[in-house]
Every structure is written in structure tokens, then in C-alpha cells.
Amino acid sequence: MQQGAKRMPGTAVTKSVVANDPGGRRREQIFVDIIEKISVTFSSSGYILTSEIDGTIQMKSYLSGNPEIRLALNEDLDIGRGGGVSVYEYRSSPGSGVILDDCNFHESVRLDSSVPPDGEFPVMNYRMTQEFRPPFHVNTLIEEAGRLKAEVIIKIRAEFPSDIIANTITVQMPLPNYTCRASFELEHDAVGQKTDFKESSKMLECSLKKASFESLS
Structure with missing residues (x-):
């Protein structure tokens, strides 16, 4: 070397x-x-x-x-x-x-x-472990919407240059064990995104085929 x-x-x-x-x-x-x-x-x-x-x-x-x-x-x-x-x-x-x-x-x-x-x-x-700029920045907001209901907002911002495209992105969020169901709302201009609730593992999952700086910001 x-x-x-x-x-x-x-x-x-x-x-x-x-x-x-x-x-x-x-x-x-x-x-x-x-x-x-x-x-x-x-x-x-x-x-x-x-x-x-x-x-x-x-x-x-x-x-x-x-x-x-x-x-x-x-x-x-x-x-x-x-x-x-x-x-x-x-x-x-x-x-x-x-x-x-x-x-x-x-x-x-x-x-x-x-x-x-x-x-x-x-x-x-x-x-x-030196400080570096991660490729994505994640912000979450959790609010109680009732006695047994909560609303979660997840925002992901791409930090890489606009001429770079990221492929096959999966975002997972663990939920409490007593969670029985979940629903999703995507942005109106969301393209190529899929959402799912894995009941057996109590996991929220959102997948994107590809993303660039503009599509995630």
C-alpha cells in the first residue's frame, strides 16, 4: 500500500x-x-x-x-x-x-x-469516528393523537450533491409491542415509494427505489 x-x-x-x-x-x-x-x-x-x-x-x-x-x-x-x-x-x-x-x-x-x-x-x-457529513439527515416528530393513538412524522433530507442518485433505500422504525395497526400518508408528489407495517416484528418500513437531493429534501 x-x-x-x-x-x-x-x-x-x-x-x-x-x-x-x-x-x-x-x-x-x-x-x-x-x-x-x-x-x-x-x-x-x-x-x-x-x-x-x-x-x-x-x-x-x-x-x-x-x-x-x-x-x-x-x-x-x-x-x-x-x-x-x-x-x-x-x-x-x-x-x-x-x-x-x-x-x-x-x-x-x-x-x-x-x-x-x-x-x-x-x-x-x-x-x-471523525466527524463527517452523513449522506442523509433524519428528523422525526411524534405527537399523541388520542389515548391509544400517536402520529409520527419522518422527514429525510439528502445531504449529497444533486448529481448523485441513491438506489434502494429502506427506512425502518420500531414500534411498541402493543401496536396492532398502522396507516401511512405520503406526500402528494411521492414517486416510487412503498410503505408497510410488519406486524410480526412491529416495524414500520418505507422503501424508495431511488432518491436524489431534490426528491428527499
């Missing part, structure tokens, strides 16, 4: 890096995906209380001959917060923008290069 001055665009993670042999008969492929699980806790007024990212750089290699490859990290990346938190304690430059609390690499990875095994494997796992 090494620091790289050049950055690949976001769409690069969904495409393979392909090379043909001189005869053009073989296609050598390697796929790289970045998978992140984001956990954010909002207060009742919408402020962020806690935020954390658990991420994995996943690689699927179909390269013959076990060639050596190099995977560059962003130049503004720091690994370890000092004081022995991380065994790597990698520093790209003072005052960098992204700090990983900790990380671990696959056994095939060295800090200068690596020889990937065949098939799929995690190149790197990492964790970050």
Missing part, C-alpha cells in the same frame, strides 16, 4: 481493470469495491450525537501469474490518532482531512505493494 497523489473517480470502483495478453485471447480482470456501514445517532432536534463508519476495501482478482500490484490511498489520509492507537500510525501530511481510528490489512498486503490471491478477499478493514 502506498500514498498516491492521483485519485480515481467514484465510478472506478464499479469497473474492472482489464488487460489483454499480446495475443488478445485472455482478459485479466481485477475488481475493487469500497463498502461502508455508516452508523449515526440523531437527537430529537436533528443534531448528530454519535457517528461512525466501518469500511472494507474488497477486491476480486482474476489475474494469472500472481502479479504484484499497488493500491494507492488518498494523499489526505491519516491512520491512527496518536498515542499508540494504531500499529500503523501512517501520516500523509500535517493537518490531513481524513483520520482513520484503526485499520487492518489482508495478510498478502505489504505497505509498498501486494500479491493478491485468487478470488475475492478484503484488502483493508477500517474504522472512523
Whole structure:
């Protein structure tokens, strides 16, 4: 692994890096995906209380001959917060923008290069608790509408640029165990949204096929 001055665009993670042999008969492929699980806790007024990212750089290699490859990290990346938190304690430059609390690499990875095994494997796992802007902002309002009835308003605002589209979004809200039924009201211009009440698990569920900044704001 090494620091790289050049950055690949976001769409690069969904495409393979392909090379043909001189005869053009073989296609050598390697796929790289970045998978992140984001956990954010909002207060009742919408402020962020806690935020954390658990991420994995996943690689699927179909390269013959076990060639050596190099995977560059962003130049503004720091690994370890000092004081022995991380065994790597990698520093790209003072005052960098992204700090990983900790990380671990696959056994095939060295800090200068690596020889990937065949098939799929995690190149790197990492964790970050540095403040970041979540892709969605959630606001909720709960009001009593009677002795055994409550009204819940959930608003989701997309925080990503308007030229980005999020696909297959599911919003779930747990309800009290004594809940027996629920009804839904969507905005009049809502498109591609479905709602459901999972009685067995006492869960409200709303799904969206796709969403952009304009459709959720």
C-alpha cells in the first residue's frame, strides 16, 4: 500500500481493470469495491450525537501469474490518532482531512505493494469516528393523537450533491409491542415509494427505489 497523489473517480470502483495478453485471447480482470456501514445517532432536534463508519476495501482478482500490484490511498489520509492507537500510525501530511481510528490489512498486503490471491478477499478493514457529513439527515416528530393513538412524522433530507442518485433505500422504525395497526400518508408528489407495517416484528418500513437531493429534501 502506498500514498498516491492521483485519485480515481467514484465510478472506478464499479469497473474492472482489464488487460489483454499480446495475443488478445485472455482478459485479466481485477475488481475493487469500497463498502461502508455508516452508523449515526440523531437527537430529537436533528443534531448528530454519535457517528461512525466501518469500511472494507474488497477486491476480486482474476489475474494469472500472481502479479504484484499497488493500491494507492488518498494523499489526505491519516491512520491512527496518536498515542499508540494504531500499529500503523501512517501520516500523509500535517493537518490531513481524513483520520482513520484503526485499520487492518489482508495478510498478502505489504505497505509498498501486494500479491493478491485468487478470488475475492478484503484488502483493508477500517474504522472512523471523525466527524463527517452523513449522506442523509433524519428528523422525526411524534405527537399523541388520542389515548391509544400517536402520529409520527419522518422527514429525510439528502445531504449529497444533486448529481448523485441513491438506489434502494429502506427506512425502518420500531414500534411498541402493543401496536396492532398502522396507516401511512405520503406526500402528494411521492414517486416510487412503498410503505408497510410488519406486524410480526412491529416495524414500520418505507422503501424508495431511488432518491436524489431534490426528491428527499
